[in-house]
Amino acid sequence: MNDPCVEHFIQYLEGEKNASEHTISNYLIDIRQYCEVTWGEDARPPYKWKDVDRFTARKFLMFFQKLEMAPTTTGRKLSALRSFYKFLLREEYVEQNPFSGLNLPKKGSYLPQILSVTEVCKLLDAPEKFNEQQTTTNPKQKLWREYMVARDAAILELLYSTGMRINELVTLPEERIDLLSGVARVRGKGKKERLCPLGSPAERALAKNLELRENVWLLEGKKNVRSPVFLNKNGGPISARSIERMMKKYVLFCGLNAELTPHSLRHSFATHLLDAGADLRSVQELLGHASLSTTQIYTHVSVERLKEVYQLAHPRA
Structure with missing residues (x-):
């Protein structure tokens, strides 16, 4: 993007955070969209990061909510911009983080699609x-x-x-x-x-x-x-x-x-292991999840499937 603050942030992601190319690419997409919404598509770097206030940050989130994007997508954009401004604040490019304290959009209940x-x-x-x-x-x-x-x-x-x-x-x-x-x-x-x-x-x-x-x-x-x-x-x-x-x-x-999608096979892999008695920690390791809470979604899938079987099979369900 040829913006010195963004370039410094990329160096930080690569050097200190050891982020993958995929992660860096997602950050750049979110930051670029933020610039377009805030300053217009014709604006050119360097951008006036100091001029952004809490109202502008909230306006950015509202823009995507009006497009009826999934809460997970809007939440990712909030997390990306919050991390970016946290870095700018640490490096003294700005005096405040306008995204700090903004609430993530409420996520609806989500159960991944799996195959039997x-x-x-x-x-x-x-x-x-x-x-x-x-x-x-x-x-x-x-x-x-x-x-x-x-x-x-x-x-x-x-x-x-x-x-x-x-x-x-x-x-x-x-x-x-x-x-x-x-x-x-x-x-x-x-x-x-x-x-x-x-x-x-x-x-x-x-x-x-x-x-x-x-x-x-x-x-x-x-x-x-x-x-x-x-x-x-x-x-x-x-x-x-x-x-x-x-x-x-x-x-x-x-x-x-x-x-x-191909990711449905990953969901199916985890769910079938848990259905067959595998412990949650082992499934976490196999999936490469950093947090056990991410893996726990598959226990909910298994419970939902048990309920379906119960409803179909039990005479007094």
């Missing part, structure tokens, strides 16, 4: 069944399609087997996957690492993906010793957006809820 075990199995089988309906006589296309089926199956298996986030998956290098030990070393939020066990189906799917990936590289004639775990059609690393589109295709093919 049967639905998960149906989704994991979808790449192979979907491909059976496709035909081609082109040898190159046939080889690519064979790889794509293995890749899609491995991605879905990995998401459900480990519960990792989609951004953790697309940035996972091959050297962090140990098929012999059956674990993956995942770098999560705050660049914290955790070990994620791999289930046997995920191991087999990953091995097949890596084997067929080599065939694609040979076909393209450009073997790369540091090739991505999952290739896109151009031979580069597959993006998170491509995985979202891929899953949407299989969700619709299976006749499942169209609103399901």
